Amino acid sequence: MNESRTASIVGGGRPVTIVDIARASGVSKSTVSLVLKGSRLVKAETRARVEDAIERSGYIYNRGAANLRKSKSGLVGMVISDLTNPFFAELAVGIENALYQRGFVPILANTNEDRGRQSQVLRSMREHGVAGIVMSPARGTEAWQLTAELPTTIPTVLTMRRVVDSPFSYVGPDNRTGARMATKHLIQLGHRRIAFLGGFSTMTTQLDRIEGWRDALEEAGITAEAALVVESMPTRAGGREAVRVAMGSPKRATAFVCYNDIVAIGVTRELALNGIRPGIDVGVVGFDDIAEAEHNAPPLTTVNADTLRLGGFAAESLFGVIHGGRAQTMSFIGTTRLVVRESCGALHASAGKEFV
Amino acid sequence: MNESRTASIVGGGRPVTIVDIARASGVSKSTVSLVLKGSRLVKAETRARVEDAIERSGYIYNRGAANLRKSKSGLVGMVISDLTNPFFAELAVGIENALYQRGFVPILANTNEDRGRQSQVLRSMREHGVAGIVMSPARGTEAWQLTAELPTTIPTVLTMRRVVDSPFSYVGPDNRTGARMATKHLIQLGHRRIAFLGGFSTMTTQLDRIEGWRDALEEAGITAEAALVVESMPTRAGGREAVRVAMGSPKRATAFVCYNDIVAIGVTRELALNGIRPGIDVGVVGFDDIAEAEHNAPPLTTVNADTLRLGGFAAESLFGVIHGGRAQTMSFIGTTRLVVRESCGALHASAGKEFV
DNA sequence: CTGAAAGCGCTTACAG
């Protein structure tokens, strides 16, 4: 029963408070509070006595009590649509990192793309008094829901998925330019029939990336046929299905721009299983540059958006609105760059020849 | 300036409290508190009036204040050693899920295997008054550190990585039996020289899995040569290096038991790059059964430990010690099962023939 | 430089 944290000053199981420290060092709790916040008002000798008592007692500051009194909070809600997706895991790490660096602490919720769950956790986070929320909205989240669940009084930044007409700040990569670069790269390699694989048109991210695909095609004087877009779940299994459909169509594409890396991984896998060699017989590019991409067979040519840093920006952006500096509806669009590896075929001997 | 949440009852930017609700419905705040906790003491008519005021005002319960008063907390610390590893991401999802189901909310920290960072977040979590902590300790964490940073007064359960001699509960898979089954499977397929690849002997998990590998070998009357163990970072890149070393040794192994799936993925990739076909020329098995495993080339034979469920158990186990029912030092070891896919070679025609 | 008092938003005996 000899609890280490309370051993020297108080008995019982009761946690040590500033009152205990005050008594132990013969000052008032006001003074203890002052030394805790590092005030220069306190005489050095007094400070030393108090700090000594703190040390000996194993006192732990109660941030919840302090925050209640100050009517502010050190908690930030981090709501992630699918933590199981390596892309979002990396995003989460970026956000979390920045949060701790600024003295905030994240409450995590993984909505798993479930909007009902999202409503629940949003309410729960508000009850816990979060100072703000950064979230990648669940698929299909609409502006009216968000405004109902998140009054504009609570600082919020949306990340990775735009919600049209929502009044919140947004941080995400330049999907359109990224997809445009990827497609253009394939065109320069000689491809003319380039399909877009994966995702659904209910996802703004897919819409943006398809725009980029279309841009590149049209710049090259190629018409972007609707039949070249094959939708699917944004997963490995989805990629496999999508490419199966695409390869079954009468006018086969010779290259594939994929919604994201896990779709592209599914695509390369399915292709290989059917004796079609990605990077040799056919070109494939992904999006996101997740850790797996470079270890794929073949290594994925993909669009890097520096996910970790983007997560950091999302957090910084939230601090902006928390401290009232920035307007609530600021947007930050991160630049992207193409990472050329092998799946596009650029490194292969046949690169440069015309595909037909 | 017309904030939706405070529109009808209070002016200014001040959030609505039970005092506002009390005033608006003509009762005392005690009564409001009673209806909030669903007490049957309150007369139906009074309750209706109060609930109406709550509804109209957009009142949000302040759990922090309630918890301060009740001296308990709804927060649980979830410290993860590497969220970027798909295995731990899945574990985190399992924990998070169970936490919300019991009305707790997780504070996330990704230590990224950094023990200094781990100390910091542990302290931060204590300051935020978490009711308990579930953590996968950073590599190299030792018992004395843990006991210094986590007095036994705070309910803690360790997961996935044992810390020898630490006084906390532990939840993890049966590493030894899992690795034993995997190795045995390879032996039954005709292999005699089976290497163990990846991880470091400073990791208890690696030690446990090597034990299992040794068990199977010895059961089959094969001596477990130390030279057959190649250590490496437990990553895809680590797997590639390890197998390179292994293939360079004079007495080559014909099969590889890998520390985990990402190591195995690196191994299959490196092998393929060198013209050695995993699942045909050589057998490979992983551990964890992460989502990527079945989409690998070739699909990975691996040990499944139901990570999601194990995460749930870790959380449940924590509730056990929070509610004082269970002893602090209870352990739960989850059963594992072998998932046979293609990388082991079982599905290939040559299966059954002797390897030499 | 230090202390007494009030208050953050709740809950919980205790009266009535």
Added chain:
DNA sequence: CTGAAAGCGCTTACAG
């Protein structure tokens, strides 16, 4: 059935 009072662990003017 309902209200007044005390208190959870802090901070912050305000005196002295």
